[in-house]
Amino acid sequence: MREDSTYFHLPNCESVMSKSEEAKYFVGLIINRNQFNCINNKGYTYYNAKFLRDSFGRYSCVGRPWKYTDILKELDGIVEIEPKWWNGVKGRSKGFKLTSEYENTKVIGYRMPNCKFTKKVLKINEKKSKKEELYKIITDDDGICTFNEITAVDITKNVSKNFIDRNIIRIGIKKEEALAYLNNPDNIKEIIKRNEATRSKKLPKQSEVEVWNHYFIAIDKMSKGLYSSTKESRTGRYYNNISNLPRELRQFIFEKEKVSDNLIELDLKNSQPFFIVKLIREFKEKGKGGKEGREERKEENRIKKSLCCDILKNLPKDTQKYIKLVCDAKIYEYFMPILGIPDDKRDEFKIMFYKSFFFCNPNNCNREILKVFKDDFPHVLRIIRYYKSFECREVQKIDEDIKKGEKGIHCNFIRRLQRIESDLIINKVIRRIAKEKGDIFAVTIHDSIICSESDADYVENVLNEELMNEYGMVPQIGKKMIATNEVKMEKAG
Numbered sequence: 001m002r003e004d005s006t007y008f009h010l011p012n013c014e015s016v017m018s019k020s021e022e023a024k025y026f027v028g029l030i031i032n033r034n035q036f037n038c039i040n041n042k043g044y045t046y047y048n049a050k051f052l053r054d055s056f057g058r059y060s061c062v063g064r065p066w067k068y069t070d071i072l073k074e075l076d077g078i079v080e081i082e083p084k085w086w087n088g089v090k091g092r093s094k095g096f097k098l099t100s101e102y103e104n105t106k107v108i109g110y111r112m113p114n115c116k117f118t119k120k121v122l123k124i125n126e127k128k129s130k131k132e133e134l135y136k137i138i139t140d141d142d143g144i145c146t147f148n149e150i151t152a153v154d155i156t157k158n159v160s161k162n163f164i165d166r167n168i169i170r171i172g173i174k175k176e177e178a179l180a181y182l183n184n185p186d187n188i189k190e191i192i193k194r195n196e197a198t199r200s201k202k203l204p205k206q207s208e209v210e211v212w213n214h215y216f217i218a219i220d221k222m223s224k225g226l227y228s229s230t231k232e233s234r235t236g237r238y239y240n241n242i243s244n245l246p247r248e249l250r251q252f253i254f255e256k257e258k259v260s261d262n263l264i265e266l267d268l269k270n271s272q273p274f275f276i277v278k279l280i281r282e283f284k285e286k287g288k289g290g291k292e293g294r295e296e297r298k299e300e301n302r303i304k305k306s307l308c309c310d311i312l313k314n315l316p317k318d319t320q321k322y323i324k325l326v327c328d329a330k331i332y333e334y335f336m337p338i339l340g341i342p343d344d345k346r347d348e349f350k351i352m353f354y355k356s357f358f359f360c361n362p363n364n365c366n367r368e369i370l371k372v373f374k375d376d377f378p379h380v381l382r383i384i385r386y387y388k389s390f391e392c393r394e395v396q397k398i399d400e401d402i403k404k405g406e407k408g409i410h411c412n413f414i415r416r417l418q419r420i421e422s423d424l425i426i427n428k429v430i431r432r433i434a435k436e437k438g439d440i441f442a443v444t445i446h447d448s449i450i451c452s453e454s455d456a457d458y459v460e461n462v463l464n465e466e467l468m469n470e471y472g473m474v475p476q477i478g479k480k481m482i483a484t485n486e487v488k489m490e491k492a493g
Contacts, residue, residue, distance in 0.1 A: 004226050005125040006112040008032055009217050011098070011105040016078060021117045022056055022067065023074045024110065030079065030096050031107065035217055035244065043204045044082045044095025055124060078102055104209045109220050160426045161231065161238075163434035167443050168227045168240050170256050175223040178252040182215055191215070191246055218244050222253075235415050236422030243445045250482045255441050255452060263483040264456040266463060267448040269329035269476040272358065275420040276380065277323055277471055280315065283383045316379045329476040338372055359414045362388050387413045421447050428466045433459065450482065 008028030010016050016027060033045040040046075052068040059067065072081065082095030097103070112118045181187055188208050195206065206214075221227075222241050229240040242253065255261060268274065315323075325331045332350055335341075341349050356366035357373070362385060373381045425444055433442055442451040442459055451459045460477060467474045 005121050006118055007224070007226060008110060009107040009213075009220070010110045011102045012108045013102070013105055016102065017110075019074060019078075020071075021112060021115060022071050025112070025117070025121065026056075026068070026071055026075065027078065027098070028110070030098060031213075031217070035214060039097070040095060042082070042095070043097045044080075045097060046093040046095050048093040055121075057120070104207055106209060107213045107216065109224075159434045160430045161229075163430055163438065164238055164240070164426075164443060165229050167441055168229050168242070169225070170441055171222065171227075171242060171443070172254050172256045172259075173219060173222040173249075174252040174254065175219055178219045178249055179216070181249065181252070182212060182219070187248065188212060191248060194246075215246060215249060219249070235418035236426060237418055237446055238422075238426065238444055240443065242443055242450065250450075251484075253483050258441070258452055258454075262453040262481050263450055264453050265445075265448050265450050265478075265480055265482045266456065266460055267478040267480070269478050270326045270331050271421065271447040271475075272354070272417050273331050274326040274475045275417045276383065277326070277473075278420050279383055279387060279416070280319060280323070280380070283386065318377045319379045322377045322380045323473075327473055327475045335369065335372055339368055358384075384413065387416060418446075424466065424470060425449065428470070429459075429463050432462055432466065436462075453481070 008025070009031050010024055010027055016024065019027075029047065030045055033039070033047075053066050056067040056071060059065075072079065078099060080097050080099050082097075085094060112121070185208070188211055192206060192208065192211050195211065218241065222245075227241055229238060231238055242250070245253070250265075253263065255263065322331075325334050332346060332353065335353070336343070336346065336349055339349075352366065353369065356364075357369040360366075370381075425447060429449070430442065430444060433440065437455075437458065440451065440455045440458070442449055442455070444450075449459055449463070456479065460479065463477060464474050
């Protein structure tokens with residue numbers, strides 16, 4: 001599934017709109033990449049030289065430079081170029097970003113006219129689509145995908161992707177209501193406050209206009225039927241139009257085929273702490289995995305499919321206590337009284353728990369949380385430290401950017417938990433739903449599933465059964481209505 005490459009967003013000012021189509025397209029590329037926070041800690045986004053040469057071509061006469069170099073000269077004062085080259089996996093790249101004046105200008109949608117360069121862009125993207133397309137969605141006379149028509153596709157490895165992609169295009173958004181909410185300055189400030197709590201401290205702070213642009217683009221694309229669904233190869237997570245929307249704007253989405261049906265979100269509570277249960281199963285008391293541990297686990301799996309139930313009985317008491325807390329969704333409530341944090345600060349503590357202990361560098365952990373973990377859950381802490389260290393064999397095989405220290409070895413722990421999450425939600429739950437009831441509506445937002453209210457009980461049962469099969473236990477599952485057929489405009493300005 002690919003977006004329309006001839007429709008993008010530009011700063012709403014004459015100095016940009018008066019540029020050539022190639023220059024406007026280049027600005028659109030930068031803004032599009034910023035949508036997914038593909039930037040470094042100075043705000044630059046990278047496009048390697050080969051991509052730019054292929055996209056813009058070169059002059060026919062000998063001795064002339066590549067066209068993109070002249071385009072950058074045309075955009076002088078609009079696009080800022082990072083002085084240093086970055087050697088990435090796909091080749092040498094330079095960083096690009098809009099200057100502060102244009103970063104803080106609201107954007108509008110722009111459709112490229114029918115010209116020579118437009119045909120070139122379409123041709124390039126058509127080639128990319130053929131390379132990336134692993135399946136073909138067959139539609140009926142009304143243009144709606146049905147499960148019976150794609151049975152031949154569903155027996156391949158792309159069952160889950162196929163199911164998610166065809167459900168993404170069934171999502172609509174109430175644009176006027178969503179923009180009314182977005183245009184209220186108080187709502188923007190609330191979104192910024194929440195984003196800053198979860199956003200990396202290394203990234204530059206976002207202004208109100210930047211946040212408005214980010215979510216305006218997401219709303220505009222959905223309202224025009226421009227959908228995207230991509231899989232992150234290192235974690236297995238799917239990123240799509242819904243995952244790119246903030247929580248506050250999800251109340252305005254609806255399913256096009258069942259406009260009157262409410263949408264329900266099923267969410268695994270304490271999901272990331274819970275997924276450590278799988279690491280506990282793999283971890284041996286010697287503190288090492290390796291070939292011996294893997295062979296032993298294979299043998300145990302052959303003896304009994306539901307391995308978790310027997311192993312948990314033999315675990316240390318502190319580990320059993322930790323598992324009970326995450327299953328009951330009480331892990332944050334356990335730490336808060338010990339650290340003197342009031343109940344109304346739960347959301348803030350949850351963010352701090354992840355940023356300053358769970359997913360941070362081992363040397364930069366919050367000392368207070370670390371002390372409680374060390375005293376009350378020493379064996380679990382040992383497992384977390386192991387998977388954050390280079391001692392873990394899986395870390396020794398990670399990609400080059402981590403080996404260079406640009407991300408940190410501890411990032412392997414984050415990705416490991418996210419792969420466990422996507423294996424459960426995508427490869428097991430969604431795959432089973434696609435095979436059993438391929439015509440129902442369900443899309444994923446990492447550790448949660450959005451579905452129609454009429455199908456919520458079935459989806460919840462599948463989730464419970466897969467959790468029981470995989471872990472021998474079922475954690476608490478949150479169930480809440482996120483979008484109704486009668487949207488209440490509480491804070492629309």
